[in-house]
Amino acid sequence: xxxxxxxxxxxxxxxxxxxxxxxxxxLFFASNSNELLKQGVLTTDAFAALxxxxxxxxDELEEEGISLRECxxxxxxxxxxxESSPDWFRSxxxxxxxxxxxxxxxSIGLALNLSANSGSSSRFSLRILVWVLxxxxxxxxxxxxxxxxxxxxxxxxxLWPLLLWFFIHLSLALGARTISKNINDKLSYPAGKx
Amino acid sequence: xxxxxxSELASEPLALSKAIRFCHWLSVLAVFYLLISSWWMLSxxxxxxxxxxxxxxxxxxxNVGITLFLLLLAMLGSFILRWIKENxxxxxxxxxxxKIGHGSMYLVLLxxxxxxxxxxSFSGWGTELWxxxxxxxxxxxxxxxxAFFSDLHxxxxxxxxxxxxxxxxxALHHSFNSDGVTDSMLRSSNKD
Numbered sequence: 001x002x003x004x005x006x007x008x009x010x011x012x013x014x015x016x017x018x019x020x021x022x023x024x025x026x027l028f029f030a031s032n033s034n035e036l037l038k039q040g041v042l043t044t045d046a047f048a049a050l051x052x053x054x055x056x057x058x059d060e061l062e063e064e065g066i067s068l069r070e071c072x073x074x075x076x077x078x079x080x081x082x083e084s085s086p087d088w089f090r091s092x093x094x095x096x097x098x099x100x101x102x103x104x105x106x107s108i109g110l111a112l113n114l115s116a117n118s119g120s121s122s123r124f125s126l127r128i129l130v131w132v133l134x135x136x137x138x139x140x141x142x143x144x145x146x147x148x149x150x151x152x153x154x155x156x157x158x159l160w161p162l163l164l165w166f167f168i169h170l171s172l173a174l175g176a177r178t179i180s181k182n183i184n185d186k187l188s189y190p191a192g193k194x
Numbered sequence: 195x196x197x198x199x200x201s202e203l204a205s206e207p208l209a210l211s212k213a214i215r216f217c218h219w220l221s222v223l224a225v226f227y228l229l230i231s232s233w234w235m236l237s238x239x240x241x242x243x244x245x246x247x248x249x250x251x252x253x254x255x256x257n258v259g260i261t262l263f264l265l266l267l268a269m270l271g272s273f274i275l276r277w278i279k280e281n282x283x284x285x286x287x288x289x290x291x292x293k294i295g296h297g298s299m300y301l302v303l304l305x306x307x308x309x310x311x312x313x314x315s316f317s318g319w320g321t322e323l324w325x326x327x328x329x330x331x332x333x334x335x336x337x338x339x340x341a342f343f344s345d346l347h348x349x350x351x352x353x354x355x356x357x358x359x360x361x362x363x364x365a366l367h368h369s370f371n372s373d374g375v376t377d378s379m380l381r382s383s384n385k386d
Contacts, residue, residue, distance in 0.1 A: 012372055018380065019369040023362065030226035034234055041238070041250055055242035063341060064240065074239045078247065108219065115380040 010182050014114070014126075017175050021111035021129065024168055025104045028136070031161070032100035039093045042081050050075065084151030096143050103139060107132050126180045133173035140166040214272045217265055218379060224262045225303070228255060229355065256314055256321050263307035266300070273300055276378075295364065299357040306350040313343035 056071035147158035235251035318335035368375035
């Protein structure tokens with residue numbers, strides 16, 4: 001393949017990597033922010049205060065547009081989250097989701113830097129991005145293993161999205177690594193040296 | 195490193211300042227957080243004297259929403275300027291659809307934030323901005339007005355999701371085409 005076509009392919013692949021890293025970084029940030037909030041809100045103390053009885057006032061039901069049974073099941077959902085998770089799960093999830101937020105923000109920042117700069121600065125950003133995306137793959141794996149330790153009701157909620165994230169981050173990490181390698185090879189063996 | 199493959203076909207994209215790009219990406223994070231967390235928080239047990247599950251998520255939702263509204267107002271000047279000068283697209287039809295798309299998304303975003311705040315104001319629940327400032331309770335509690343603005347908030351959010359999907363679809367389309375249009379949100383202007 002002629003040299004300029006290879007350059008063009010790397011440029012197009014880099015552009016796709018930037019846009020997809022930003023897009024999935026934003027979605028991963030939102031997903032982990034919500035998880036962090038969830039783990040902060042669903043506590044045994046808050047559940048105990050309700051004495052396992054849903055408070056379903058008729059005016060509230062009408063305002064929310066839900067039935068009495070749905071209102072009762074909202075409390076059951078909280079009970080499922082608390083009953084299905086081991087004691088350590090909440091604190092581990094808080095650490096993992098906080099790490100996920102940090103890694104997502106880092107990947108967005110690096111992708112933006114990659115697009116805004118050229119030369120050694122962007123090559124450095126790309127190398128770091130490969131590591132951050134690789135770190136996200138590891139993080140997804142740890143989250144998956146942690147979710148495996150919960151009960152079946154909670155596993156049903158967590159496992160599928162985590163598997164999806166794992167493959168998204170794996171694809172991005174391998175793509176970033178290939179682009180980085182292509183650019184390094186090109187710099188090591190510039191045209192005419194062969 | 196990233197060179198436009200077809201950028202010579204398009205005119206120079208309108209580069210934006212770092213501050214505006216920062217505000218844009220900050221508002222993107224805020225919008226997606228608000229959307230995802232709102233779906234979850236509405237599945238929490240209804241509030242009562244003993245049920246406190248919704249307190250933190252709703253306060254956070256209101257705080258992020260109000261901050262987003264202020265951020266959007268701060269970006270309004272730059273947005274209008276860009277809306278007028280939209281010069282990255284050579285195709286007049288594309289220019290027109292971009293203007294309509296950007297304009298409607300801006301309006302729906304502002305409308306969404308505003309109806310959320312109005313709904314909250316008529317709900318009787320107070321708003322403490324980032325747990326620092328108690329916003330004045332300027333409206334009397336009204337179930338009817340709360341329900342009315344809540345419905346507007348909900349439907350404008352569904353419309354917003356549609357517009358976001360179109361916006362992201364267009365951004366991906368331009369990126370895949372490497373026509374330089376998305377560069378205005380990714381690259382620094384020379385003035386930076």
